[in-house]
Amino acid sequence: MSIDLKTVKHISKLARISINDEKANKLKGDLNNIFEFIEKLNELNTDNVQALTSIAETTLRFRKDEIKSENIREKILKNSPDENKDFFVVPKVVE
């Protein structure tokens, strides 16, 4: 199996990372090398193996839904790249 340029562009779209043609070509080569290496897994028959989804064999704990931090608006906005008083500012979304 090999990954073509069109697929690279499609993945970059899904990942929300814009790439130019030169970078896309370089990435195509890298990804094909990496996937060639990954294909090794196909040597194994895993039909009757259960997928391991979590290494910690415990069910997630429940906790009470309590508010533990108040008046943190300022803290939350502190690292905002662009702010306007109490809001995060982004380019216009709705016309």
Added chain:
Amino acid sequence: MSDITSQSLFELTSNIKEKKLSSEEITKAFINRAEKSRKLNVYVTDNFEKAIDQSKKFDSNPNLDFKLPGIPIAVKDLFCTNGVRTTAGSKILNNFVPTYESTVTQNLWSQGAILLGKLNCDEFAMGSSNETSFFGNVQNPVGENLVPGGSSGGSSAAVAANLTPVTIGTDTGGSIRQPASFTGTVGLKPTYGSCSRYGIVAFASSLDQAGPMTKNVRDCSMLLEVISSFDQKDSTSIDYKRNYYSKELSKDIKGKKIGIPKEYRVDNMPDEIEQLWKNGISYAKDCGAEIIDISLPHTNYALPTYYIVAPAEASSNLARYDGVKYGFRSPGQNLIEMYEKTRSEGFGDEVKRRIMIGTYVLSSGYYDAYYLKAQKVRQLIKKDFDDAFSKVDAILTPSTPSSAFKIGEKTNDPVSMYLNDIFTVPINLAGLPGISIPAGKDKNNYPLGLQVIGKPFDEQNILNISYALEDKINFKNDISDWWLSE
């Protein structure tokens, strides 16, 4: 008394407790040395002024019951520190100043430690040589133009160069143990769930663990004792009784069964590493341990599995960097363009590569073939270890398939870079504790490490085995201070 910065954590805490040294003297000694060591590029952000203030404050009313009384410590720049910039080695977090503290760093400060600064690392901890950092590569104090390993490369270099008494790193596929091996230092990755992940910039959440990086095994036990804790704020944190690792540290490993996995004898492994391993085995025997040959049949599949699971989790974790709420933003005509430009300009090449791999293996039509397949193989890898641990108490292997390499040597070939982690990755996939200790040198006089792997939550056992081996190996890291400037 030996030079302050060359003292171990154990010596420094004893000297503070016996009032032979003040926190201010120690803090200033490390800062003074750091200022002459800019060439190593270990610091992304220093906290020197505040550290001196805090050391004076400690000395004015010293609490000597603390486990890290007035001890200055620099940490990997992946731990969020309240009010101190945290970059994860990335342009996208270049200006990020957290308003909260990670649990493991909070554990350090709660025991009297003082933050010296934030140490360089591979971008989002993705790398094995510290060369993917936005803030430039780090020099290995062992020799000029050598990589310090990665991703905790600033951390390993800082400990080896006596720029911090100890440090903490994070390990997703070997990021503590491999750099420890490359710099002649000790690094431990705890059992998954031992150290809280709260406030650590996430890479691959089912694999990430924080752990100590130190000059010797005793320091490692002291630091682990402080950072390992149950934490409500991490849903995968495990509530179990933790040992007093430093108190229970013992060289008595008589009768311990140590497994030697034949699959770790890989092609093209340098003879020196084969020899190092043999020496380790004979030292373990000298200490009264029983050596047992074992098999971990799926070892060869660990790296390909890792390079599906880790990027998949990373692509999901790193979706949050969109330029909206924090971090770098590149303006765009509309929201989508802003996302795409921000992520394109904010992430480096290796991070983009891994996000792309992860996005691909999780995308519609490929999920079963890649991600689900990898999770199944991960089960087989874990089962290998479960089977082995029904026969042995611990496993001994080399830490890495080579010693430190030259800066730039492997940057153009991602797969050859990934192969660095061949002996460390399986341990993360299985969630086990593993420690790398310096065990010898190669023909260039570069350090080499041995890895001791334990059962889940059996950190005490691997610390004890390492403590016994360390004594026999008697490793000396003769570093020449070649980088010092006036």
